[in-house]
Amino acid sequence: MAKTLLLKNAYVWGADGTITKSDIAISGSEIAWVGSEKQDWQADHVIDCTDKLAIPGFVNTHTHAAMTLFRSYADDMALMDWLQNKIWPAERKLTAEDVYWGSMLAIVEMIKTGTTTFADMYFFMPEVAQAAADSGIRAVLSRGMAGVAPTAEQALHESEVLFREWHNAAEGRITVMLGPHAPYTCPPAYLRRVVELAGRLKAEIHIHLSETAGEVETCLKEHGKTPIALMNELGVLDCGVLAAHCVHLTEEDIAIMARKKVRVAHNPGSNMKLASGIAPVHELLSAGICVGLGTDGAASNNNLDMLEEMRLAALLAKVRNNDPLAVPAATALDMATRRGAEALGLGGSIGVLAAGYKADITLLSLQGPHWHPRHDLVSLLVYAAQSGDVDTVMVNGRILLEKGNLTTIDEERVKYEAARRSMRLTR
Numbered sequence: 186m187a188k189t190l191l192l193k194n195a196y197v198w199g200a201d202g203t204i205t206k207s208d209i210a211i212s213g214s215e216i217a218w219v220g221s222e223k224q225d226w227q228a229d230h231v232i233d234c235t236d237k238l239a240i241p242g243f244v245n246t247h248t249h250a251a252m253t254l255f256r257s258y259a260d261d262m263a264l265m266d267w268l269q270n271k272i273w274p275a276e277r278k279l280t281a282e283d284v285y286w287g288s289m290l291a292i293v294e295m296i297k298t299g300t301t302t303f304a305d306m307y308f309f310m311p312e313v314a315q316a317a318a319d320s321g322i323r324a325v326l327s328r329g330m331a332g333v334a335p336t337a338e339q340a341l342h343e344s345e346v347l348f349r350e351w352h353n354a355a356e357g358r359i360t361v362m363l364g365p366h367a368p369y370t371c372p373p374a375y376l377r378r379v380v381e382l383a384g385r386l387k388a389e390i391h392i393h394l395s396e397t398a399g400e401v402e403t404c405l406k407e408h409g410k411t412p413i414a415l416m417n418e419l420g421v422l423d424c425g426v427l428a429a430h431c432v433h434l435t436e437e438d439i440a441i442m443a444r445k446k447v448r449v450a451h452n453p454g455s456n457m458k459l460a461s462g463i464a465p466v467h468e469l470l471s472a473g474i475c476v477g478l479g480t481d482g483a484a485s486n487n488n489l490d491m492l493e494e495m496r497l498a499a500l501l502a503k504v505r506n507n508d509p510l511a512v513p514a515a516t517a518l519d520m521a522t523r524r525g526a527e528a529l530g531l532g533g534s535i536g537v538l539a540a541g542y543k544a545d546i547t548l549l550s551l552q553g554p555h556w557h558p559r560h561d562l563v564s565l566l567v568y569a570a571q572s573g574d575v576d577t578v579m580v581n582g583r584i585l586l587e588k589g590n591l592t593t594i595d596e597e598r599v600k601y602e603a604a605r606r607s608m609r610l611t612r
């Protein structure tokens with residue numbers, strides 16, 4: 186018999202976008218019921234959620250988890266300078282164990298700030314998968330691929346093995362996509378092979394696209410097309426694509442993306458810090474494109490806090506469009522949860538608190554002074570909440586954070602391992 190859990194008397198952000206005082210009944214890994222009338226639910230365990238807000242766990246649609254190891258190592262630089270002169274040389278020294286512990290540090294931070302799913306693109310992905318499996322979090326994993334010697338062939342092979350060994354593994358918490366890094370690291374011939382592999386495995390693609398003005402300029406010079414148009418020509422957009430960044434887009438790019446149902450991972454914090462630019466989120470949403478939120482890696486953000494990303498997304502759109510109505514609070518929250526789930530191909534399974542969805546839930550304490558007065562809880566969540574408000578987090582009905590304490594991870598060991606490995610890598 187599946188274990189049952191009752192979250193009693195919470196403020197629940199429901200499927201209709203309103204917040205009402207409700208109970209949430211959970212059976213095994215799924216939400217069985219949300220409402221306020223059911224009296225006869227026999228729960229194995231009851232959590233009193235008085236003065237707590239229940240939302241779907243945040244979905245971080247783009248990160249490089251193990252880059253926690255490089256947090257604060259190289260700041261205040263532009264993307265290509267940062268990658269070529271600081272990050273890539275340090276990444277060449279990474280071992281599988283480094284990636285496991287760096288990913289674990291990311292997972293600690295993500296769970297403690299209310300994230301229940303993350304999409305990762307990096308190296309040594311079986312170790313990232315193991316970290317996700319060990320911790321209980323949900324993850325969508327891609328082996329980052331660059332189409333240049335000496336690792337181009339190996340990356341294709343490792344992507345296929347990762348897919349075969351980990352897609353739908355760990356009680357269904359882990360899924361796998363293919364991760365060609367970007368148009369400037371993957372030449373057209375290589376991208377065609379990625380498309381062939383995606384077709385054979387029926388795998389989707391996670392890629393960085395149109396992140397900087399320089400990327401678009403170079404692509405136009407070398408291929409006579411924008412990165413989006415080039416991906417379209419190569420068949421990449423027919424595979425089902427999660428495109429990270431999408432900062433510099435033409436009207437024609439947006440029309441192609443809408444037609445091809447490209448989903449976007451918007452990373453406002455990283456885009457600001459690397460001075461990449463401001464993505465046209467309002468225009469993407471108006472074109473009917475699915476936009477989720479991501480932190481990018483902790484070396485370019487420098488944290489993995491989706492509350493912060495949600496607030497930045499709402500604020501930055503207003504600045505870009507000179508319009509206070511651009512990306513209202515409710516839209517930002519939807520992007521951090523339901524739309525993020527859709528962006529990762531998990532729509533209908535997570536991202537909403539309703540019967541039949543997986544029980545991936547974040548409870549926030551409403552006791553801090555910044556939650557008063559309470560005209561509008563969605564507004565308070567997006568514009569005033571703090572990560573320290575995150576009280577309880579569950580994935581698949583399993584509690585990973587209880588009253589602020591991790592239940593599956595030894596945080597002190599993780600911090601120790603990450604610190605000593607980071608010292609070696611950046612020496």
Ligand SMILES: CSC[C@H]1O[C@@H](n2cnc3c(O)ncnc32)[C@H](O)[C@@H]1O
Pocket residue numbers: 249264268272273276306307308328329330331366367393396455481482485
């Ligand atoms: C091939 S694994 C992923 C690869 O991406 C690098 N990376 C981190 N942040 C960004 C970014 O904002 N744009 C492009 N590439 C990025 C990371 O360091 C890995 O090398």
Ligand SMILES: [Zn+2]
Pocket residue numbers: 247248249393429481482
């Ligand atoms: Zn990235």
